[in-house]
Amino acid sequence: MIQSDxxxxxxxxxxxxxxxxxxxxxxxxxxxxxxxxxxxxWMLLTSVKSYSQYNGEYIPQFFTLSPTLQNYVDAFQAVPLxxxxxNTFIFTVITTAxxxxxxxxxxxxxxxxxxxxxxLAFTLFLSLMMIPNELVIITNYATITNLDLRNTxxxxxxxxxxxxxxxxxxxxxxxxxxxxxYYAAKVDGTSDLKYLLRIMIPICKPTLITIGILKIIExxxxxxxxxxxxxxxxxxxxxxGIQELRENGLGRENIPAMMAAVVVISVPLIVxxxxxxxxxxxxxxxxxxxx
Amino acid sequence: xxxxxxxGWLYLLPAILFLGVFMVYPLIDVLIYSVxxxxxxxxxxxxxxxxxxxxxxxxxxYFLQAVKNTFLMVVITVPxxxxxxxxxxxxxxSIRPLRKLYQTVYFLPYVTNTLAVxxxxxxxxxxxxxxxxxxxxxxxxxxxxxxxxxxxxxxxxMLVMCIYIIWVVMPFKILILTSALSSVNQxxxxxxxxxxxxxxxxxxxxxxxxxxxxxxxxxxxxxxxAFKQYSDAVALFGTDLNAAEMNTIVGYVYDMLYGDSGGYxxxxxxxxxxxxxxxxxxxxxxLLISKKHIHY
Amino acid sequence: MKVVLQHLTKTFPSRNRKNPEDVxxxxxxxxEIPDGKLVGLLGPSGCGKSTTLFMICGLxxxxxxxxxxGEEDVTDLPVENRGVGVVFQNYALYPHMTVKQxxxxxxxxxxxxxxxxKVQMEQKALEAAKLVQIEELMERKPSELSGGxxxxxxxxxxxxxxxxxxxxxxxLSNLDARLRLQTREEIRRIQRQTxxxxxxxxxxxxxxxxxxxIIVVMREGVVQQIGKPQEVYDNPINLFVARFLxxxxxxxxxxxxxxNGLYIGDEMVLPLEGVADRELTVGIRPEGxxxxxxxxxxxxxxxxxxxxxxxxxxxxxxxxxxASVRSxxxxxxxxxxxxxxxxxxxxxxxxxxxxxxxxxxxxxxxPQMNR
Numbered sequence: 013m014i015q016s017d018x019x020x021x022x023x024x025x026x027x028x029x030x031x032x033x034x035x036x037x038x039x040x041x042x043x044x045x046x047x048x049x050x051x052x053x054w055m056l057l058t059s060v061k062s063y064s065q066y067n068g069e070y071i072p073q074f075f076t077l078s079p080t081l082q083n084y085v086d087a088f089q090a091v092p093l094x095x096x097x098x099n100t101f102i103f104t105v106i107t108t109a110x111x112x113x114x115x116x117x118x119x120x121x122x123x124x125x126x127x128x129x130x131x132l133a134f135t136l137f138l139s140l141m142m143i144p145n146e147l148v149i150i151t152n153y154a155t156i157t158n159l160d161l162r163n164t165x166x167x168x169x170x171x172x173x174x175x176x177x178x179x180x181x182x183x184x185x186x187x188x189x190x191x192x193x194y195y196a197a198k199v200d201g202t203s204d205l206k207y208l209l210r211i212m213i214p215i216c217k218p219t220l221i222t223i224g225i226l227k228i229i230e231x232x233x234x235x236x237x238x239x240x241x242x243x244x245x246x247x248x249x250x251x252x253g254i255q256e257l258r259e260n261g262l263g264r265e266n267i268p269a270m271m272a273a274v275v276v277i278s279v280p281l282i283v284x285x286x287x288x289x290x291x292x293x294x295x296x297x298x299x300x301x302x303x
Numbered sequence: 304x305x306x307x308x309x310x311g312w313l314y315l316l317p318a319i320l321f322l323g324v325f326m327v328y329p330l331i332d333v334l335i336y337s338v339x340x341x342x343x344x345x346x347x348x349x350x351x352x353x354x355x356x357x358x359x360x361x362x363x364x365y366f367l368q369a370v371k372n373t374f375l376m377v378v379i380t381v382p383x384x385x386x387x388x389x390x391x392x393x394x395x396x397s398i399r400p401l402r403k404l405y406q407t408v409y410f411l412p413y414v415t416n417t418l419a420v421x422x423x424x425x426x427x428x429x430x431x432x433x434x435x436x437x438x439x440x441x442x443x444x445x446x447x448x449x450x451x452x453x454x455x456x457x458x459x460x461m462l463v464m465c466i467y468i469i470w471v472v473m474p475f476k477i478l479i480l481t482s483a484l485s486s487v488n489q490x491x492x493x494x495x496x497x498x499x500x501x502x503x504x505x506x507x508x509x510x511x512x513x514x515x516x517x518x519x520x521x522x523x524x525x526x527x528x529a530f531k532q533y534s535d536a537v538a539l540f541g542t543d544l545n546a547a548e549m550n551t552i553v554g555y556v557y558d559m560l561y562g563d564s565g566g567y568x569x570x571x572x573x574x575x576x577x578x579x580x581x582x583x584x585x586x587x588x589x590l591l592i593s594k595k596h597i598h599y
Numbered sequence: 600m601k602v603v604l605q606h607l608t609k610t611f612p613s614r615n616r617k618n619p620e621d622v623x624x625x626x627x628x629x630x631e632i633p634d635g636k637l638v639g640l641l642g643p644s645g646c647g648k649s650t651t652l653f654m655i656c657g658l659x660x661x662x663x664x665x666x667x668x669g670e671e672d673v674t675d676l677p678v679e680n681r682g683v684g685v686v687f688q689n690y691a692l693y694p695h696m697t698v699k700q701x702x703x704x705x706x707x708x709x710x711x712x713x714x715x716x717k718v719q720m721e722q723k724a725l726e727a728a729k730l731v732q733i734e735e736l737m738e739r740k741p742s743e744l745s746g747g748x749x750x751x752x753x754x755x756x757x758x759x760x761x762x763x764x765x766x767x768x769x770x771l772s773n774l775d776a777r778l779r780l781q782t783r784e785e786i787r788r789i790q791r792q793t794x795x796x797x798x799x800x801x802x803x804x805x806x807x808x809x810x811x812x813i814i815v816v817m818r819e820g821v822v823q824q825i826g827k828p829q830e831v832y833d834n835p836i837n838l839f840v841a842r843f844l845x846x847x848x849x850x851x852x853x854x855x856x857x858x859n860g861l862y863i864g865d866e867m868v869l870p871l872e873g874v875a876d877r878e879l880t881v882g883i884r885p886e887g888x889x890x891x892x893x894x895x896x897x898x899x900x901x902x903x904x905x906x907x908x909x910x911x912x913x914x915x916x917x918x919x920x921x922a923s924v925r926s927x928x929x930x931x932x933x934x935x936x937x938x939x940x941x942x943x944x945x946x947x948x949x950x951x952x953x954x955x956x957x958x959x960x961x962x963x964x965x966p967q968m969n970r
Contacts, residue, residue: 019676026677033502037394038401044391045408047470051423052411054437058426067433071440118318127311137318140326144582146531146553147575150336150560150568151329174321204310233416235534240561251418251534258422259541267426274419285414289407296413296475297482490691493658498705498760499679508704512695 055278059083059271066268083272090266092245093273096253103168103238103249104231108224111173115223118179120208123186124194140176145236153240163244172237178223181298185219186212222295225288232281250277336572349569356573365545366574369555375461376468376551377529384469385521388476393506395477396484406481413474421467421538428452428463428539453539460540460549468535472528476521483517484510519593523586530582533557552578600669600763600796602632602655607664609650609820624650626820628664632813635794637787639807639828642817643843648800649768651817655798656683656766668763679708681764684757684795688769690749692741692756699737702727702756709760727759730789747778754789765790767799771806783810804844808832816840833948838880838958841951847885847911847927849951851920854881861952861963864918868895868945872964878955880920885911887949888926890934894942898924903934910934914941 058066060079063086087093121127122134152171161167189212197207213220235251242248248256257273285292312319336342337356339349360366391409395402412420427437430451439449450456452463487510495505511518533553536544544550545558552574559571607628610621625647632638640648653659655666657678665674673681692701702724706715715723728734731751741749750770757765770786771779787810790797801807807814808828816823816831816839824836835841841849852863856874860867863881888896890912898914901923905911912926912934926943934941952961 019671019673019680022677022680023675026680027675034398037397041391041394041398041405045405048408048411048473051420051427051470052415054427055420055423070434072434072437114317114321117314117316121311121314125311125314127308130311133315137322140322143326143330144527144531144579146556147333147579148326148329150556150571150575151332152325153560154332154568155324155329170321171325174318174325176322176326179318229414233418235418235537236557240557251416254416254418254422255537255542270422271426274422277419278415281414281416282411285411286407289410292414293406293410293478297478488689488691490687490689491693494685494687494691494756495704496658496678497656497683497685499708500704501708504708509693512693 052278055271055274058268059275061268063266063268083268084276086266086269087273087276090269091253091257091273092248093253093276095246096248096250097276099247100232100249102165104228106165107169107172107231108227110169111175111178111227112220112224114173115175115179115182116208116213116220119182119186120204120212122179122183123189124208124212125204137176137179141180149237149240152237156241161241163242163247165247167241168238168247168249172231172234175227178227181223182216182219185216189215218291221288222291222298225284225292226295228284229281229292253277333572333575336569337576339569342567342569356569357577360570360573360577363570365550365558366552366555368545368548369550369552372461372549373530373532373551376465376532377526379461379465380468380472380529381522381525383465384472384476385518385525387469388473388480388521389518391473392477392480392484393510395481406478409477410474412471413478417471417534418538420471421535424463424467424470425453425539430455454547457548460547463539464536464549467539468529468532471535472525476525479517479521480514483514487513516593519589523589523593526585526589527582530578530585552581601634602764602796602798603665603667604628604630604632604651604655605665605667607651607654607666608662609647609654609659610662623820625654625661628822630815630822630825632796632798635796636812637790637797637810638799639811639814640798640800640817641804641807641814641843642802644802645819646817647820648802648817652766652768652798652800655764656685657681682760682762684760684762684765686750686753686757686765686767686770688772690741690753690773692749692752694741696740697737698728698733698739698741698744698752699724701741701752702737702759705756705760723759724755727755730758730792731755731785745778746774747782750774750782751785754786758789758793758795761793762795765795765797767797769800769802771801771803779806786810805846808844816843818843834960835951836960838882838953838960841882841953841960845884847925848921849882849884850924850926852881852883852916853918853920853955854879854952856952856963861950863896863916866895866897869947869950870965872966874952874961874963877961879961880953880955880958882951882953883945884949884951885925885927887946888912888928889944889946890926890928890932890941891944892942894944896943896945897940898943899939900934900936900941903936905930912941 057074057076060081060083061069061076062078062080062082065076065078118137122130122137149171156162156167156171159167161170193211193215194207197211202210233251234249235255238247238249238252239255242252245256254273254277257270338352338354340353340355341350343349395405395409398405428439429436430439430449430453435443435449436452438452443449450459452459491509491513492505495509500508531553532551536549536551536554540547540549544554550558556571556574556578559567559574607625608623609625610623613619613621628651640651642648650659654661657673657676661674665672667673668681693704696704699721703720706720706723709715724737725734728737731754733748733751733755736744736748736752741752744752750773754767754770757767767786771782774782783806786797786799799811811828813825814828814831815825818839824831824840826834831840832844835844838851842851854861854863854868855876855878856862856871857876859871861869861871861874861879861881868881896916898916900912900914902913903910904913906927908930909927910930910932912928914924914926915922916924947965952963953959954961
């Protein structure tokens with residue numbers, strides 16, 4: 013039989029261990045949070061340091077007492093940053109809208125309609141998921157060039173609207189809507205299209221919003237395709253703009269203005285993320301991938 | 304009912320059109336490109352059919368450099384990021400207060416433009432005439448010598464590259480692992496605690512086997528993603544990756560297609576197919592290993 | 600080993616922002632579980648029975664009160680040092696380990712002087728497996744076992760360290776009806792054989808009644824009654840306990856005590872002694888009815904269900920508080936289904952009276968009882 017003082021010793025050491033353990037956990041988590049946040053802090057900090065201050069600091073300072081917004085003005089004046097933002101906005105909105113249209117129809121066909129060859133078609137669709145973008149981009153580049161669509165929005169948008177994965181995701185969600193609703197709608201004489209618009213889409217709105225947001229993020233950050241297809245500044249998206257800015261724009265040394273541009277470009281998505289945090293994280297954990 | 308036979312296809316039509324033109328046709332086309340020797344983009348003519356393009360690519364020192372770089376990035380970043388993500392998710396799952404906040408912060412890199420934040424990393428690591436940069440400041444504090452990570456020695460560039468890649472891929476891994484951990488039924492942990500199982504043993508004998516499918520999923524997608532590494536390199540070292548000795552396989556493909564040495568879709572196709580074969584092989588090996596190690 | 604619960608209380612902080620009051624899961628639980636007994640914690644879901652169990656095993660910390668194992672205060676002792684065995688509701692068998700690995704797992708955690716050799720572990724695992732008769736399943740994975748077999752493995756794993764106290768959380772709820780009957784006998788046998796003090800939690804009163812030495816009926820965190828199953832059934836302390844125990848459930852009527860009689864409507868169904876005139880809720884157990892043409896309680900017949908040994912007469916009464924009155928009578932009785940009215944006499948010991956407002960039990964005597 014264990015003695016009483018053994019018991020109290022065990023109690024005390026258990027409590028101590030727990031405290032030490034959670035202390036270490038919080039320390040490690042905070043270190044990683046610092047690593048994640050530091051680049052954001054640095055970009056914000058640098059963007060409000062004046063040009064002369066920044067270049068005068070041989071040893072970088074961790075804060076500034078005389079913040080300035082001049083860099084933001086410079087950034088917008090030196091390169092057509094507003095133009096880039098507008099281009100990206102147009103590209104993002106149109107691409108996302110067309111994609112939603114395409115995938116809703118396709119997912120509905122797979123989830124609800126009966127037609128010959130459906131299973132074969134679905135299998136073929138799924139197998140397309142394995143095809144890496146790098147393999148098809150070469151021909152797409154040739155296609156768009158041959159169609160004379162370089163430096164147009166059409167050329168930017170068309171190859172970007174296809175997403176087999178989102179069709180799959182949406183089809184799974186559509187398939188969860190009980191059959192009974194469909195039959196009830198049929199009995200009431202509702203057409204398939206009306207059923208899709210009036211019943212399916214409202215029920216699956218959360219998934220649609222998630223897919224929309226993920227696509228918006230993807231569009232906003234897209235770099236490779238726009239870089240291949242545009243060499244006219246008037247059609248640059250923000251990613252290309254940033255790269256242009258770095259290599260030819262402000263001159264390599266005006267880093268504060270560069271950081272101001274980076275802040276301007278990053279803010280829209282961060283705001284979007286903070287608003288739709290739960291939806292985005294849930295959507296990504298259901299199978300989104302980076303890039 | 305006869306009408307319905309066509310209706311389904313009608314709904315699929317937009318998707319089929321887009322996928323057909325921009326995915327299926329290119330897929331066939333890329334194979335054709337890759338065997339057309341001496342293809343000229345302007346005149347759209349070629350000399351011969353054969354495997355010269357592959358041979359050229361495989362002997363191109365730039366391509367070999369890209370392959371070496373890519374493999375190094377994969378081998379370094381995949382294990383480190385997966386392990387680190389596992390550690391952080393374990394920590395996240397064991398705390399209650401502030402958990403949401405940490406999760407939100409950790410996810411931030413996912414939604415930011417990699418090109419943009421890459422610039423920040425560049426200025427943090429870069430050594431110029433005016434300043435040694437933030438990171439060198441830290442190194443100096445610990446008594447080290449300043450190093451130019453962006454235009455300096457190969458290992459330093461590779462180091463920044465890997466650090467940045469890890470920074471970028473962590474949010475996804477942490478998120479997936481955290482949700483995998485939270486889906487492990489609490490009663491397994493209760494049962495283990497009743498039996499007096501230590502933390503380490505719980506992790507090795509219960510948690511890890513239970514989430515092993517997710518870990519393998521992350522390793523597989525991690526390999527695929529790392530092999531396709533490109534824009535992170537551009538973000539740090541600029542578009543002329545060959546000059547920086549930091550090109551990747553995907554970067555090579557794009558350079559062949561368009562860029563300083565560009566205009567050779569046949570070489571680009573051959574390189575893309577080589578990449579696809581590598582990724583496919585590695586994925587198959589991964590799947591075989593995971594079959595052996597996932598027990599249920 | 601006896602287990603003593605002293606003023607055990609557990610409150611959870613409210614998750615509802617509009618109603619920030621703490622939720623009391625268990626309120627002032629005071630009870631001594633005698634050594635070697637099988638105790639059933641019984642109550643509807645959310646009554647705090649599982650919380651109580653988790654406090655005994657140490658997975659939840661009580662907000663107030665103390666827990667003793669024997670003479671030792673174990674209130675703050677971590678779960679792994681308490682020497683309890685737990686069978687979880689979903690069994691919590693590790694899916695990636697074989698049955699044998701599952702059973703051995705707790706033994707591999709022993710440290711210091713208690714450490715066992717491999718051979719000893721195998722020996723103990725085999726003993727535990729024999730106890731629950733699964734020794735031929737040792738190399739299987741849990742997914743290859745039936746629900747009943749999984750349950751046995753879970754018990755074996757809980758028993759392998761020979762715990763001082765065995766705790767079972769809803770042990771039968773995941774089994775189908777036939778297995779449930781079999782498994783509860785099994786639990787009873789294992790408990791008898793080993794003599795380990797055992798506490799189990801259930802919402803199924805039949806289960807608790809059939810195997811427990813003692814049952815504890817709980818409601819909204821408060822213990823209602825503790826006692827031997829038959830005692831609690833015969834003498835429920837209030838309306839809640841009376842309604843909770845027994846299948847079919849007790850029949851309830853609006854009634855009054857008036858003069859020296861118990862009235863349901865205008866009919867005096869029992870002579871009463873020792874009860875002042877008042878409004879009552881009358882509870883009559885299904886087996887408390889006697890079918891007789893001149894019985895004082897009249898009901899309109901809705902149907903007769905033949906159940907083999909017994910028949911169940913279903914009828915309605917305008918003063919009934921439940922939809923239909925169910926009485927169980929011997930199958931030798933013949934019910935005249937052409938007659939729309941049935942009349943019953945009552946067995947006084949099966950009639951329970953409760954205060955109409957509070958639901959507290961009202962004691963009474965009747966001359967028939969003394970006869």
